Amino acid sequence: MTIKVLVVDDSALIREVLARVLARESDINVIGTAVDPIDAREKIKQLNPDVVTLDIEMPNMNGLAFLERLMRLRPTPVVMVSTLTTRGASETLLALELGAVDFVAKPNADLAGGLEGFGASLRDKIRAAARSDVRGRSVSRAEATATTKVPIRTAAAPEGALIAIGASTGGVEAIREVLSSLPADCPPIVITQHMPAGFTSRFAARLDELCVLTVVEAEDRMVLQAGHAYVARGDHHLRVERLSGQLKCRLGQDGLESGHRPSVDVLFESVARSVGPMAVGAILTGMGRDGARGLKLMREAGAYTIGQNQATALVYGMPRVAFEEGAVVEQAPIDQIAARLANALVRLKSAA
Structure with missing residues (x-):
């Protein structure tokens, strides 16, 4: 089965790079790109992608705000494309808490070296995302919220455990x-x-x-x-x-x-x-x-x-x-x- 992917990023260069590396293997098909979450919302309705790649910093709506709405209204597997910065790491972890399946570190601006490795990692994560059960996770989260947990009183153990x-x-x-x-x-x-x-x-x-x-x-x-x-x-x-x-x-x-x-x-x-x-x-x-x-x-x-x-x-x-x-x-x-x-x-x- 071919995995249909929508690439969402405000950078034309990054959109081109992601589309190119994803197209390297026949089981992944980039069916469209979007420049911001507003554009992405319409493309998701039109194209019904299996997986979305999503940047965090974008115009018109922050990627995290869009992700929260997407997972609440139309749970879809999402792979974040993140910057290797302290702020980027914090926002990426928040994205995973909000329901993103995984993330990749955005390739360097000069794209020198490492692009093959980046592409292989991204394709693997897209495949895993396509097999993930984000809808089931959304349901289980709602059930867990409705259930009162009994606190664990102790996890004491002998020395050396x-x-x-x-x-x-x-x-x-x-x-x-x-x-x-x-x-x-x-x-x-x-x-x-x-x-x-x-x-x-x-x-x-x-x-x-x-x-x-x-x-x-x-x-x-x-x-x-x-x-x-x-x-x-x-x-x-x-x-x-x-x-x-x-x-x-x-x-x-x-x-x-x-x-x-x-x-x-x-x-x-x-x-x-x-x-x-x-x-x-x-x-x-x-x-x-x-x-x-x-x-x-x-x-x-x-x-x-x-x-x-x-x-x-x-x-x-x-x-x-x-x-x-x-x-x-x-x-x-x-x-x-x-x-x-x-x-x-x-x-x-x-x-x-």
């Missing part, structure tokens, strides 16, 4: 859902979310604003502390190692694993080695298979493992592969994963 979480497309919101439901007495939490350099610092800061936990971007040799969560730095693998009797973050820029850096497999494999049965792990929404191998090693080492279920995953790729390969003990809706992790930690404490 650890939570490991991995995600990709749709993971920004899924991770927020899990972390904001966990209490302050959690053991350390390590997180790999597929995200480029320049965005992970703001992602960690945003999570820190929303959670009772302290959330930071991981630094090399940082000691893992209870009540803290550590987000893998963009373009760096995050590993957990036991050094001088303490669990610590280790960062590295060695080769891609499962097509990614940071890689969920790299994190989970290190947790299987360093923490073994004292770990609990969760694999959330995302395209591809990164994390399945590492999570299976965690389960084989005695860890409790859980995958996000199909009904609540924006892209049921990574959790599906993990389930099919026997890497998860169980699957659950995203709004139940924090409670399952907490229960597993309570069982660990009882066993200890």
Whole structure:
């Protein structure tokens, strides 16, 4: 099936570049372009695209305001095209909270170098967006708003316990859902979310604003502390190692694993080695298979493992592969994963 794409950007150059790189492969068809949200609104009605690419800074209406209206009135998969700035990162994360499926960093003005990589990344994200369930997510959000959550009283665990979480497309919101439901007495939490350099610092800061936990971007040799969560730095693998009797973050820029850096497999494999049965792990929404191998090693080492279920995953790729390969003990809706992790930690404490 050919994916119909509408490109929305006020820059004629960017519209041309996006249309050109998307047209490189036959399964994607750019059916139109729009210069601002007003133009885009009419084009969406006329052309009924499968996916929209959307800039944030545009005349007549801010891209974020347009995205909020689009997701409320006509939920459509959207991939943001973002600038690599502090403000751009903050606005991109807000766009993901509003319902955008994913984002790509806008190519440099001179377009020198990296255009092939940019095009390949954009095409992959368009394909993932086309397979995503944004309408289902809109419904599940409305249901979650109408449901009163029972707070998790404790996630206390014995010394040496650890939570490991991995995600990709749709993971920004899924991770927020899990972390904001966990209490302050959690053991350390390590997180790999597929995200480029320049965005992970703001992602960690945003999570820190929303959670009772302290959330930071991981630094090399940082000691893992209870009540803290550590987000893998963009373009760096995050590993957990036991050094001088303490669990610590280790960062590295060695080769891609499962097509990614940071890689969920790299994190989970290190947790299987360093923490073994004292770990609990969760694999959330995302395209591809990164994390399945590492999570299976965690389960084989005695860890409790859980995958996000199909009904609540924006892209049921990574959790599906993990389930099919026997890497998860169980699957659950995203709004139940924090409670399952907490229960597993309570069982660990009882066993200890």
